[in-house]
Amino acid sequence: MSVLAIAEQRDGEFRKVTYEALSEGRRIADELGTDLAAVVLGSGVEGAAGDLGKYGADKVLVADNPALVEYLTDLYTNVVAGVIEKEAPDVVVLGASTQGKDLATRVTARLNAGLAMDCVAVKVEGGNVIATRPIYGGKVLADVALNGKPQIVAIRPNAMSIAETAKAGTVEKIEVDPGDGRLQFVEKKLETEKVELTEADVIVSGGRGMGGTDYTLVEQLADLLGGAVGASRSAVDEGWRPHSDQVGQTGKVVSPNLYIACGISGAIQHLAGMSSSKVIVAINKDPDAPIFSKADYGIVGDLFEIVPLLTEEVKKIKG
DSSP, rough: OOEEEEEOEEEEOOHHHHHHHHHHHHHHHHHHEEEEEEEESSSOOOHHHGGGBBTTHHHEEEEOOOGGGGGHHHHHHHHHHHHHHOOSSSEEEOOOOOHHHHHHHHHHHHTTEEEEEEEEEEEEETTTTEEEEEEEETTTTEEOOOOOSOOEEOOOTSSSOOOOOOOOOEEEEEOOOOOSSSOOOOOOOOTTTSSSSOOSEEEEEEEEGGGGSHHHHHHHHHTTTTTTEEOOHHHHHSSSSSGGGBBBBTTTTOOOSSSEESSSOOOOHHHHHHHHEEEEEEEEOOOGGGGGTTTTTTESHHHHHHHHHHHHHHHHHOO
């Protein structure tokens, strides 16, 4: 019996969801009375792999191969499925990021295994993993029991806490054969100065109430709070923000500690993408806007008057 966590890295830097997956994997392993192993895929990543021991990994399996320098679904699936078949873990934990969702479904199909996607909680009962995941646009939380081995659990980014639990973290380089893939890496464009929306602790979003492409007020508040800027689908459809900023059922599902919705009415698709936020603040001129039904704090008023006041107060607090 063992637990395997799949790390996610970009250019040698581990994503935040990696530490969340490891922390959750460590907790599951402790409840099952077993070990936790982590697997890292990439090229030139052996040096960084040792850090994963701080987050509960008893050993770290490093699949270091030039063919894995960039994420390609078919090659990563070949390697991860091979590692799982060799290690035979009872439980596999990874992040339900864009990459993680893609990889988890492919690996699950390859191994004919059970998968719980986008989980917000995981518990162990009678030696079996029970995963909690939102369904019906987040209106219902379903407890899912997985049959067979391995049981694959993909956790929602920002939904699990990170805990440092120092273990050996013994690094073991493994030989892998990525095989021949049909996909070819062409290019990658990263907005390096932006906080990743799905990993942000604070998100300030603007909707149709913004009235146009000028998101300066929202951006200033987000910068002060060290957060990211989001948008509703209507704002994206209007061309005011790129699709990468869209929060909602057809955009990105987020779980920040603080979500500030500015001029967003709260369509069900948007609520499905942010309702698991720890604290929700809504600013809207319409007192009957659906967003207020989900908000912990609601402000009825003009966002162009209220957001600058919030920004000034944050500046005072931060000195």
